[in-house]
Amino acid sequence: MTGRRRTRSTFLPGLLTRHARNGVLSAGAAVACASLLAGCGVVPGTTGDVGDDTITVMTWAPQDTKATNKPGMPAFAQAYARWINAAGGINGRKLNVLTCNDHNDSVDAAKCARRAAKENAVAVVGSYSQYADSFFPSLEGAGIPYIGGYGITNAEFTSPLSYPVNGGQPALLAGLGSALADCGPVALIRPDTIAGDQLPPLLDSGLKAGGHRASTDQRAAEDATEYDGQAGRALRTTTRGATDDGCVVPALGDRTGTFMDSFRRAREDYPEVRTATVLGSVDQTVIDATGGASGPYEGSYITGWYPVASDPRWDGMKRVIRDQAFGDNRIDPADAGVQTTWIAYTVFRQIVESLGDGEVSADTVAEALDDGLKVSTGGLTPTLRWQFQDKLSAVGFPRLVNANVTLQVVRDGRLVSARKGFVDTTKTLQNADVNY
Numbered sequence: 001m002t003g004r005r006r007t008r009s010t011f012l013p014g015l016l017t018r019h020a021r022n023g024v025l026s027a028g029a030a031v032a033c034a035s036l037l038a039g040c041g042v043v044p045g046t047t048g049d050v051g052d053d054t055i056t057v058m059t060w061a062p063q064d065t066k067a068t069n070k071p072g073m074p075a076f077a078q079a080y081a082r083w084i085n086a087a088g089g090i091n092g093r094k095l096n097v098l099t100c101n102d103h104n105d106s107v108d109a110a111k112c113a114r115r116a117a118k119e120n121a122v123a124v125v126g127s128y129s130q131y132a133d134s135f136f137p138s139l140e141g142a143g144i145p146y147i148g149g150y151g152i153t154n155a156e157f158t159s160p161l162s163y164p165v166n167g168g169q170p171a172l173l174a175g176l177g178s179a180l181a182d183c184g185p186v187a188l189i190r191p192d193t194i195a196g197d198q199l200p201p202l203l204d205s206g207l208k209a210g211g212h213r214a215s216t217d218q219r220a221a222e223d224a225t226e227y228d229g230q231a232g233r234a235l236r237t238t239t240r241g242a243t244d245d246g247c248v249v250p251a252l253g254d255r256t257g258t259f260m261d262s263f264r265r266a267r268e269d270y271p272e273v274r275t276a277t278v279l280g281s282v283d284q285t286v287i288d289a290t291g292g293a294s295g296p297y298e299g300s301y302i303t304g305w306y307p308v309a310s311d312p313r314w315d316g317m318k319r320v321i322r323d324q325a326f327g328d329n330r331i332d333p334a335d336a337g338v339q340t341t342w343i344a345y346t347v348f349r350q351i352v353e354s355l356g357d358g359e360v361s362a363d364t365v366a367e368a369l370d371d372g373l374k375v376s377t378g379g380l381t382p383t384l385r386w387q388f389q390d391k392l393s394a395v396g397f398p399r400l401v402n403a404n405v406t407l408q409v410v411r412d413g414r415l416v417s418a419r420k421g422f423v424d425t426t427k428t429l430q431n432a433d434v435n436y
Contacts, residue, residue: 057121062104067104079331105131123362148347179276180212185240252281260290283334283415350375403426
């Protein structure tokens with residue numbers, strides 16, 4: 001049987017022994033049964049509705065908002081399910097993908113997680129939400145693993161039920177700092193938020209590793225409609241008395257484009273400076289929308305988690321899009337969210353295959369991962385294997401198992417590789433002065 005209904009526990013499942021966790025869940029089941037008017041029979045929305053040979057998972061992301069939107073992630077997840085099912089499923093089991101819109105809202109993020117528990121999802125796969133404090137309690141209470149989240153929150157690198165496939169913002173910023181060590185003065189423009197407060201030490205860890213002094217930290221409103229003052233200050237900071245070209249690093253998420261509009265107007269009055277940022281703040285779609293080769297990102301360094309979109313290692317993902325989502329303009333193979341979703345489902349498929357004819361449930365999926373399952377992603381990441389206390393536990397990232405980044409540059413309007421292969425930022429992050 002797949003997708004066994006689970007009951008919620010107030011404990012973090014990853015911090016309990018397996019026998020203790022099963023004991024807590026068994027005791028909780030009696031309470032749950034008493035609360036159901038229909039008894040402990042089939043609960044609407046569970047696998048009783050879709051068949052015992054169906055595996056249910058969920059993918060969520062914000063859509064139709066005025067801020068960050070990632071519609072390609074759930075759209076690709078549904079295309080992946082059609083592709084898998086057309087080939088007979090995973091070990092003969094059909095894949096049922098539920099999708100949810102968190103609307104960039106903490107209340108809706110929590111609702112998505114509660115729905116995943118209610119509908120007996122065995123995992124949340126390849127999702128994006130910045131409201132980890134809202135959704136993780138429900139997932140942890142139900143024992144549902146979070147596989148291949150986008151890496152936008154610190155909790156994704158601390159929760160015992162999180163299995164990230166990339167190094168998130170920590171790895172991107174540390175790698176970018178290393179790449180900018182030959183710059184003159186560096187200015188970081190980042191959100192004036194608690195999350196933004198964590199960015200300077202991560203960038204500075206890379207700069208210091210290359211013998212560069214710390215960046216100038218410039219706070220900015222995350223919802224501003226223009227950044228003329230910030231752009232002027234950044235240009236003054238990076239050009240005054242500098243013998244080498246300075247570097248301006250906007251890390252404002254979706255507002256990075258707004259900053260770059262202001263920066264493009266202001267830079268004409270100053271000496272030449274270089275720009276750099278991280279994937280997620282900028283991707284190929286943003287570069288195209290802002291003028292391509294004639295736009296403000298031409299020549300910019302950008303760190304990413306994976307190889308560039310033209311790399312043949314993405315051919316499998318592109319085949320899924322071509323076969324099952326051709327013409328769906330929500331799905332861009334160059335989008336880091338779509339790429340992360342492909343990798344997350346690649347991981348999930350290997351988990352299910354490792355279980356053979358055995359039960360596929362939230363418990364067995366998490367146990368397979370906790371028991372040291374090694375997962376290959378076809379060279380898009382190193383071989384992945386999760387342990388609760390990994391190399392970066394000492395700096396607050398116990399679940400960060402892939403600290404590799406790629407260095408890319410915008411050349412003739414296209415994101416291309418600036419350096420062959422991956423850069424491992426593990427040692428750089430180990431020396432980062434972070435306080436989580």
